[in-house]
Amino acid sequence: MKELLRIEELSVAFPGQQQEAKALDSVSFTVGEGEIVGLVGESGCGKSLTALTVMGLLPEKARATGSVRLEGRELLTLSETELCDVRGSQVSMIFQEPMTALNPLMRVGDQIAEAYRSHHNAFASEARQATLEMMRSVGLSRVEALYDEYPHRLSGGMKQRIVVAMALINRPALLIADEPTTALDVTIQLQILDLLRELQAKFSTSVLLITHNLGIVHKMCSRVIVMYAGYIVEEGATSEVLSKPLHPYTRRLLAAIPTVERQGKALYSIPGIVAPLEERQTGVCPFSQRCDRAFAPCFRGVPPLREVGDRKLRCLLPGGETDELSIIA
Amino acid sequence: MTRTFLYLGKKLLSALAALVVISLLTFLVFQILPGNPALIILGVDADPLQVEALEQLMGIDKPMLQRYVEWLGGLVGGDLGLSLRYRVPVTDLIASALPVTVTLTLLSLLITIIIVVPVSVYLATHNNTIAATFLSALTQLGVSVPSFWLAIMLILVFSVMLHWFPSGEVIPFSQSVTGALRSLVLPAVAISIGTTAVVIRYLKSTILDEMHMDYVRTARSKGLSRNTVLYRHVLKNALLPAITILGMITVDVLGGSIIVENVFNLPGIGRLITSGVGNRDFPMVQALVFYLAATVVVINFLVDLLYTAIDPRIRLP
Numbered sequence: 001m002k003e004l005l006r007i008e009e010l011s012v013a014f015p016g017q018q019q020e021a022k023a024l025d026s027v028s029f030t031v032g033e034g035e036i037v038g039l040v041g042e043s044g045c046g047k048s049l050t051a052l053t054v055m056g057l058l059p060e061k062a063r064a065t066g067s068v069r070l071e072g073r074e075l076l077t078l079s080e081t082e083l084c085d086v087r088g089s090q091v092s093m094i095f096q097e098p099m100t101a102l103n104p105l106m107r108v109g110d111q112i113a114e115a116y117r118s119h120h121n122a123f124a125s126e127a128r129q130a131t132l133e134m135m136r137s138v139g140l141s142r143v144e145a146l147y148d149e150y151p152h153r154l155s156g157g158m159k160q161r162i163v164v165a166m167a168l169i170n171r172p173a174l175l176i177a178d179e180p181t182t183a184l185d186v187t188i189q190l191q192i193l194d195l196l197r198e199l200q201a202k203f204s205t206s207v208l209l210i211t212h213n214l215g216i217v218h219k220m221c222s223r224v225i226v227m228y229a230g231y232i233v234e235e236g237a238t239s240e241v242l243s244k245p246l247h248p249y250t251r252r253l254l255a256a257i258p259t260v261e262r263q264g265k266a267l268y269s270i271p272g273i274v275a276p277l278e279e280r281q282t283g284v285c286p287f288s289q290r291c292d293r294a295f296a297p298c299f300r301g302v303p304p305l306r307e308v309g310d311r312k313l314r315c316l317l318p319g320g321e322t323d324e325l326s327i328i329a
Numbered sequence: 330m331t332r333t334f335l336y337l338g339k340k341l342l343s344a345l346a347a348l349v350v351i352s353l354l355t356f357l358v359f360q361i362l363p364g365n366p367a368l369i370i371l372g373v374d375a376d377p378l379q380v381e382a383l384e385q386l387m388g389i390d391k392p393m394l395q396r397y398v399e400w401l402g403g404l405v406g407g408d409l410g411l412s413l414r415y416r417v418p419v420t421d422l423i424a425s426a427l428p429v430t431v432t433l434t435l436l437s438l439l440i441t442i443i444i445v446v447p448v449s450v451y452l453a454t455h456n457n458t459i460a461a462t463f464l465s466a467l468t469q470l471g472v473s474v475p476s477f478w479l480a481i482m483l484i485l486v487f488s489v490m491l492h493w494f495p496s497g498e499v500i501p502f503s504q505s506v507t508g509a510l511r512s513l514v515l516p517a518v519a520i521s522i523g524t525t526a527v528v529i530r531y532l533k534s535t536i537l538d539e540m541h542m543d544y545v546r547t548a549r550s551k552g553l554s555r556n557t558v559l560y561r562h563v564l565k566n567a568l569l570p571a572i573t574i575l576g577m578i579t580v581d582v583l584g585g586s587i588i589v590e591n592v593f594n595l596p597g598i599g600r601l602i603t604s605g606v607g608n609r610d611f612p613m614v615q616a617l618v619f620y621l622a623a624t625v626v627v628i629n630f631l632v633d634l635l636y637t638a639i640d641p642r643i644r645l646p
Contacts, residue, residue, distance in 0.1 A: 055550055057546065057549055057550065080554070080555070081554070084552045084553070084554050085552065086552070087549070087550055087551065087552040088550060088551040088552030088553075089552060092550065092551075093550045095543060095546065095547060097543055100542065100543040100544065101543045101544060101546075101547045102544055102547065103544040103547075103548065103562050103566070104544070104566070104640075104641075104642060105565050105566055105569075105639065105640060105641065106562070114548075114551060114553070114561075115551040115552070118551055118552045118553055118557075119552060150641035150642070152641070152642045163547070166547070166551065167550075
């Protein structure tokens with residue numbers, strides 16, 4: 001598989017009171033052409049921040065170091081004008097909240113057409129045609145009438161389809177979907193996921209799918225990257241990671257999924273929370289605070305991301321030899 | 330479309346109802362007020378027979394309900410009685426004062442809007458720079474400086490010292506339109522400095538709020554530049570709440586900027602109010618109170634219209 005996106009040693013830091021706080025630390029991964037890669041973890045783990053870095057939409061205070069290459073082109077050093085050319089045409093993004101993602105005062109069709117026109121030297125009529133066609137592609141009907149509607153008249157699912165149409169109208173090589181279904185009804189979630197899959201195959205777009213839902217990862221992704229507190233802690237083929245998790249954090253994430261077998265028992269939740277950015281300890285394993293198997297070496301330094309077979313793991317415990325799930329259950 | 334008309338029809342009806350209630354309240358207030366208008370005209374030492382005759386002439390001896398109905402009829406027909414002091418129809422007095430005040434209002438609004446939009450955008454986009462902090466401090470000053478002092482200073486500098494604008498004389502529109510406008514520039518500036526400062530501070534913070542909205546991120550992720558997003562998406566959303574503030578300011582100025590009109594010696598509504606109250610000119614003050622209240626209703630209705638035109642969400646009943 002040809003490589004589309006290569007992120008190397010990416011760190012993003014925010015100025016803190018005494019010293020900089022690193023929200024992302026030495027993140028490295030790749031996304032191949034036409035591949036769907038899942039990025040999972042709790043809130044505050046750096047998933048969205050990774051996405052915003054690729055989009056070049058980091059908050060002004062943030063400082064990014066390392067390398068983000070799209071089709072071999074370094075994105076971190078691009079000027080704002082160059083980034084505007086990349087955004088929306090080579091990389092697009094879908095956001096979590098379709099309710100607020102659209103401008104309430106602008107017709108939805110015009111909002112899609114705007115994306116087309118900012119990357120094509122097109123007449124209004126051409127942009128309209130392209131928009132109508134794209135609206136049909138995302139499964140909307142009565143598109144002529146829908147073009148002139150304002151966002152508040154549309155349902156959540158329809159709005160998310162509009163957002164998808166907007167993101168894909170310029171056939172980007174990479175689509176970043178940041179929790180695209182979290183805010184939707186369960187039935188609509190499935191529809192949107194199917195739509196994403198269908199369009200991804202049709203346009204051979206690569207997708208970086210950010211989610212905290214391992215069920216979605218299982219359904220959609222060939223590969224999954226697990227993040228914790230700004231670090232990648234585990235990476236591998238979805239089937240392997242989900243069936244045989246190596247990192248204690250991944251195991252706990254899996255254990256937190258309600259299943260039929262555990263019906264009637266109290267739902268498991270991982271004790272503690274992801275430490276807020278300013279309170280994170282540096283120079284220790286990021287998960288050591290919440291890991292019941294942490295031992296002395298875990299507190300002496302950040303474990304390296306080591307290769308275990310085809311997988312990657314940031315943990316000092318001998319991977320795959322323990323079965324904690326039985327302890328938890 | 331029919332929905333929109335229905336919505337507007339409802340608004341119009343409620344505005345009319347408000348006007349009727351206002352007319353009743355205004356009328357009642359002036360019935361309760363102590364003081365006999367006939368006595369005011371003739372003086373305290375007047376002959377009781379003479380007073381009675383005048384009361385009859387003015388119609389104050391009739392029952393209250395009848396007088397209210399007559400006054401309401403006059404209101405609709407444009408006859409609000411004679412001014413006790415000037416002995417001319419109140420409507421004529423108001424009609425001659427209105428062009429001055431309306432022009433003054435429009436001029437102040439124009440100045441306010443022209444300055445507010447670019448300055449607020451600059452302040453919002455250059456937040457925390459030295460220039461922006463300085464400008465912010467200036468707006469703080471603009472909010473706190475009293476308008477009468479500003480008016481006096483403007484006259485001193487631009488009329489007395491520089492002779493750029495006339496002072497103390499008002500050229501009627503019938504005589505020269507440009508001349509009339511020239512004589513209204515300084516008063517409009519005196520009014521606008523305060524209003525501009527208020528609206529700038531308000532609009533700047535709404536722009537800053539809007540810039541953190543999700544739709545801004547969506548627009549940026551399409552590849553639109555910061556400025557395009559600002560002007561095409563943010564500004565319209567940010568101006569929406571500012572319309573209400575502008576409406577309130579319009580009401581304020583239309584109600585006669587009493588102080589500024591007096592300092593500049595402008596024959597506008599503000600001056601009528603001062604003279605009416607000072608001379609216990611009941612019919613005039615009663616008409617002016619109704620006028621003031623009616624402006625609030627009418628401007629609010631216009632603001633509603635404007636919202637309907639701009640914000641598609643409002644058309645939903």
